[in-house]
Amino acid sequence: MGSPIATLVADVFMNWLIDNVNKIGCSPQIICRYVDDIFCTFDSKEKMDQFYYNLNKVHSNVSFSKEVEADGQLAYLDVLLTKTETGIESTTYRKNNHTGLYNKWESLSPLQYKKSIIQSLLHRSYDICSSYQLIHKEFQNIKSCFLSNGYPDWFTDKQIKIFLNKRYENTPKNKQEKTTYIRRILYLPYLGETSLQLEKELRNFFRKYLKELAHLCLIHKTHTIGDHFKYKDKQAHLERCNVVYKLKCSCGHSYIGQTQRNLKFRLDEHNPSKSNHQATDVVKHLYTYPGHVTDFKNPEILASAFNYRELLIKETLLIQEQQPEINVDNFLPLYTSSIRRFYVKYLVDAQFLC
Numbered sequence: 001m002g003s004p005i006a007t008l009v010a011d012v013f014m015n016w017l018i019d020n021v022n023k024i025g026c027s028p029q030i031i032c033r034y035v036d037d038i039f040c041t042f043d044s045k046e047k048m049d050q051f052y053y054n055l056n057k058v059h060s061n062v063s064f065s066k067e068v069e070a071d072g073q074l075a076y077l078d079v080l081l082t083k084t085e086t087g088i089e090s091t092t093y094r095k096n097n098h099t100g101l102y103n104k105w106e107s108l109s110p111l112q113y114k115k116s117i118i119q120s121l122l123h124r125s126y127d128i129c130s131s132y133q134l135i136h137k138e139f140q141n142i143k144s145c146f147l148s149n150g151y152p153d154w155f156t157d158k159q160i161k162i163f164l165n166k167r168y169e170n171t172p173k174n175k176q177e178k179t180t181y182i183r184r185i186l187y188l189p190y191l192g193e194t195s196l197q198l199e200k201e202l203r204n205f206f207r208k209y210l211k212e213l214a215h216l217c218l219i220h221k222t223h224t225i226g227d228h229f230k231y232k233d234k235q236a237h238l239e240r241c242n243v244v245y246k247l248k249c250s251c252g253h254s255y256i257g258q259t260q261r262n263l264k265f266r267l268d269e270h271n272p273s274k275s276n277h278q279a280t281d282v283v284k285h286l287y288t289y290p291g292h293v294t295d296f297k298n299p300e301i302l303a304s305a306f307n308y309r310e311l312l313i314k315e316t317l318l319i320q321e322q323q324p325e326i327n328v329d330n331f332l333p334l335y336t337s338s339i340r341r342f343y344v345k346y347l348v349d350a351q352f353l354c
């Protein structure tokens with residue numbers, strides 16, 4: 001569907017479209033919609049054809065295709081609906097080209113990932129299937145599917161047991177319960193047994209020394225084949241955003257800064273010859289020493305970040321490490337003003353944890 005906003009716009013448009021179709025008349029008995037996938041029931045073929053005609057008439061750029069039940073069955077999203085004498089029953093639908101290939105048992109990925117795959121499939125089947133017989137059948141399908149992916153029987157059985165116990169346990173969860181501890185999220189690469197050992201040691205450390213104060217949330221990152229094939233064109237240096245940059249002056253002094261915006265736009269603000277220049281440390285330096293020259297076309301990019309917090313932390317650490325002479329506030333004991341505003345608590349906590 002493209003960018004996240006596209007789904008929202010598509011949903012709004014579809015609401016408008018369905019409202020208009022309903023105004024024309026010939027509404028279905030039941031209508032369900034997931035973005036642009038619509039499920040409808042009608043009491044006659046004529047009404048269905050009329051509704052389909054109306055649907056395609058509302059907007060000239062939108063054309064729907066339809067799928068009608070065959071042998072009393074119809075698939076909608078991942079649900080297979082079947083007509084029976086007593087009503088409609090539902091079970092999980094898999095496309096004909098579904099290979100049943102999942103993360104292999106022998107693959108170098110955390111055990112938690114393998115558990116989660118099975119749990120999510122059990123969860124889906126349990127929610128979709130309309131009777132206990134169908135749920136049982138689906139669970140058997142999942143079991144044989146994972147058996148062919150190398151998973152031992154006892155492992156899948158254990159996951160089914162955990163899933164069902166969770167579903168039917170009688171202890172009500174108190175969602176109002178407040179957690180007073182701080183969550184510390186730590187990302188680590190997954191390297192097999194070494195990572196598991198490190199995780200164990202970290203958890204023991206947290207349990208022993210931090211108990212109620214902090215809770216460790218450890219996420220193992222795995223590599224995909226795609227990580228090794230960068231297909232996107234490299235972005236031009238000056239067009240990049242969310243970066244920590246370094247400017248060098250002809251006197252040998254330097255300046256480190258960060259920007260969330262286009263780098264070129266930010267560098268223009270440091271350039272006294274540009275109309276949009278600001279009273280930055282670089283501008284002050286160049287006014288103080290008129291003979292000095294700064295190359296604004298070739299800044300060094302020291303780091304990039306995914307969010308503002310990460311950007312500020314990286315900028316602060318780099319300033320602390322390199323002590324650039326042109327930065328006026330690089331000798332402040334507790335980092336720059338911007339970081340103080342947002343992250344003093346974070347950094348103090350981090351120090352406490354060290």
Ligand SMILES: [Zn+2]
Pocket residue numbers: 249250251252253285289292293
């Ligand atoms: Zn200089």
